[in-house]
Amino acid sequence: MDPTCPSECIYNLIPSDLKEPPQPPRYISIFKATVKDDMQKAKTAMKTMGPAKVEIPSPKDFLKKHSKEKTLPPKKKFDRNMPKKPAVPLRTDHPVMGIQSGKNFINTNAADVIMGVAKKPKPIYVDKRTGDKHDVEPSGLVPKYINKKDYGVTPEYICRRNEELKKAQEEYDRYIQENLKKAAMKRLSDEEREAVLQGLKKNWEEVHKEFQSLSVFIDSIPKKIRKQRLEEEMKQLEHDIGPSE
Secondary structure, X not given: OOOOOOOOOHHHHOOOOOOOOOOOOOXXXXXXXXXXXXXHHHHHHHOOOOOOOOOOOOOOOOOOOOOOOXXXXXXXXXXXXXXXXXXXXXXXXXXXXXXXXXXXXXXXXXXXXXXXXXXXXXXXXEOOOOOOEEEOHHHOOOOOOOOOOOOOOOOHHHHHHHHHHHHHHHHHHHHHHHHHHHHOOOOOOHHHHHHXXXXXXXXXXXXXXXXXXXXXXXXXXXXXXXXXXXHHHHHHHHHHHHHHO
């Protein structure tokens, strides 16, 4: 009987349920916690309120022409007799040895630390729970501008500009008054008024005489135009004669 084959048994003919082998445990990296902490720190550092705080460039530091060109060093007069390097020491020369100092550096440093003035901490403020620190002085929390001598005083350039505007307004008013005086109506004397009135009446009589000489039956466009023109001239002359009488 072959040992590799199972022994013959009637129970082997009954179908048996196949048992699935258990799954191996899920792989978990040992660096998971470290990577998670590093990612959390990086995200917390990048959290900000508003735009990023970047130093604003000064308007005085604008790019100028030829500012990025490399400047050559100034020319020096070449002297052939001038030695380039110090002379090589001779074989018989020996370095200076045996120089010692009696200074106690430990005691000196300790005395400097004891007698020195303690450095004052820089004032800061924290505006977040994550601990972001900022300087107090440029933040506007320190009242330094109201303590200046010229606080609340009108600047000189504003006073100078107000004076210039006042002078310009006075010159403009003077110019307007002069133009009004030049354009003002001139008062005529009785003789001049009478002469003007007689001239207007004479013109009206001439126009009226021409108007009376028109034909009774107006049957063409030129005649109509001429009649309208004469009527307008007579109305204008009557309008001018009325105030003068």
